[in-house]
Amino acid sequence: MAQLQLDVARIARARESARRIGRQVHEDSSRKTTTTVERATLRLMGIDGVDENQVPLPNRVVEHLRERGLLAHGAAPLVAGAMDAQGMSAQQVAEAVAHGRLAIERPRDEARARALADASAAHMCDHIATQRASRAARIAASGEPPTPWLYLIVATGNIYEDIVQARAAAEQGADIVAVIRSTGQSLLDYVPYGATTEGFGGTYATQENFRLMRAALDEVGEKAKRYIRLTNYCSGLCMPEIAAMGAMERLDMMLNDSMYGIIFRDINMQRTFIDQFFSRMVNGYAGIIINTGEDNYLTTADAVEAAHTVLASQLINEQFAVLSGLTPDLMGLGHAFEIDPALENGFLWELAHAQLVRQVFPEASLKYMPPTKHMTGNIFRGHVQDALFNIASTVTNQHIHLLGMMTEAIHTPFIQDRYLSIENARYVFRTMRDLHSEIEFKPGGQIEQRAQQVLAETEAILAEVERTGLPAAIAKGTFADISRRPDGGKGLDGVLAKADDYHNPFPALMLQGH
């Protein structure tokens, strides 16, 4: 494989900076929990469903515990205590609370409540481990597709229409189907319930929608003798709950960035750092590949000027992932092909950036995103831009390849847009399959020099972020030119300090061996 000459010591120093940055944030945030972490915990103990006003029962119970001043002790042992005292299941406890028939108290026997919560959590961990084993068995039976994997999006707003489109995409050759979420779901402080048919620009992430799409893809995959991976969005105000739902329903990938919500959705950073840790821990345990969102920096900031912020953020995302127990193969670190087509030699810089990322993260399942910012209504030029993106991807051995659509700037894809896009990518990948092992980068050439420059800038910016701390760096607008403050943004009201006797059974079970 073609390799750039890079300063390995420089990479090590940058990574070491990122490690210290991540550790500092982790230490600060592990003293707190959030309402959605507690709701996710209850979901993992088996609480589901909604009340007569469509308010999810996990929300009802967590609000109840909060009103009673108990939440800081951790929802799990409190609910387990109520289960024990009442002789009820977790679901029955939740229903009783929602109907006003039960007020949860501190458990009489704290140790016994904890043991019960631990047992309930272990039961769910067994289920998730079974789902993980089922995925592994299906993949072993059909074999892994060659990389780059073709990643396609469906976004009709209606889960049943999504299924029609996803099945067509899978039949045409998609390796991964992502169901885009309805615009605005990231700012909902609850997860909608049941099968949904009314979304805007996408479909609501609900556990039932996950289940329906999983079954459809399993069915079409069995016919096509391929395992079709399913992706959703583990981001926004309910990151941990969506991770829990995805783990239960055998999703395979989740968009799950440690900073995306802070920067692009103005979600409070304390909230996000706590939530991303728990959600990644669940994803890691379930064998779900996370996808990080660095590509978004380049839609806001300039792709050449901001190239080093992508690599810096990837290194930070990597360290947060390590802290959550994710192995490198589960790290779908994101980047994008977003350089202005008008720039002379722009394709060289795209190759430099993509190859640099490949070499800094040799084992990661890199996720490469197509051009969006410079896509226009000229679909004919757009198809060429996408072809160049496909070439960069195969030449630099990317792993997860989100297919570009020539109608990107116009509408959510028509069925033929998706077909033409797959045809384009398959053609390029087939005709250039081994090109990457046949060519070399010219030592000291423009591509290598560009990669070295980006690496040097990355080391410098990480040193600076380490000096100020990550929250201050984000406040300064280091990433995507957007500034967010530690006490600003949405969802801060859901952050609370843990009591000394706080207990959550999942970290001990899910982080075993890490």
Added chain:
Amino acid sequence: MQQAKWIKPYGDTLDDGRVQLSFTLPVAMDDNAKEAARRLALAMGLEEPAVSHAQDIGQGFSFYVVYGQCKHRVDLSTIKVAKPDFEVLDKDEINRLIAEKMGRKMVVLGACIETDAHTVGIDAIMNMKGYNGHKGLESYHEIRAINLGAQVDSEDLVARAIDERADVILVSQVVTQKNIHLDNLTRLSDILEAEGLREKVILVVGGPRISHELAKELGYDAGFGPGSYAENVASFAIDEWIKRSARKAA
């Protein structure tokens, strides 16, 4: 009366009417489906339609590329597209006009409102960097440009407009599925009306599916579609401000 100027599509000979189109039919590909594609083109007003490409794309769908000769024509001389009536100036000229006529900085508040999370349009107009070599409003020294970003509630936007004494509110709507942008835009304009602010601010909307005509229908002062840059918006804003203050003086 202007002289009629009839036009139709051009392939390689004047008035040959040649057009191309592509579409999917929700049936598997076979000879009947292909003939259906041809007849559909005929029904669309294309003479001698020819299906140049037909392909089954799975799950009971088939894809077609069709060429034909459009039998319709339009009289260009009768067309008058609604456009905001102002001259597009360059950045220096805009800055000079603001300084001269307003005697203070113009405050422009930008946001993607309600559920819309796609900031690419508002960023292109507001942010320093701009788009396609056209610098954004942040780079204009006579403009105080405040970009609130994605998913801003209309109430929050209006509250901020009051706080900042905004001269111009610029909203972007990219997501238009099921016409959600129309609801969002109407909502903002209703809130401004209710707060008694509608006459005080210059209200502008932009987006890929936005035309000036649509904007006017929705009660906005101007609408900007694809290919608009910061200088288009700023030129309109200062022009409108000058016209309004002249009306007030009169």
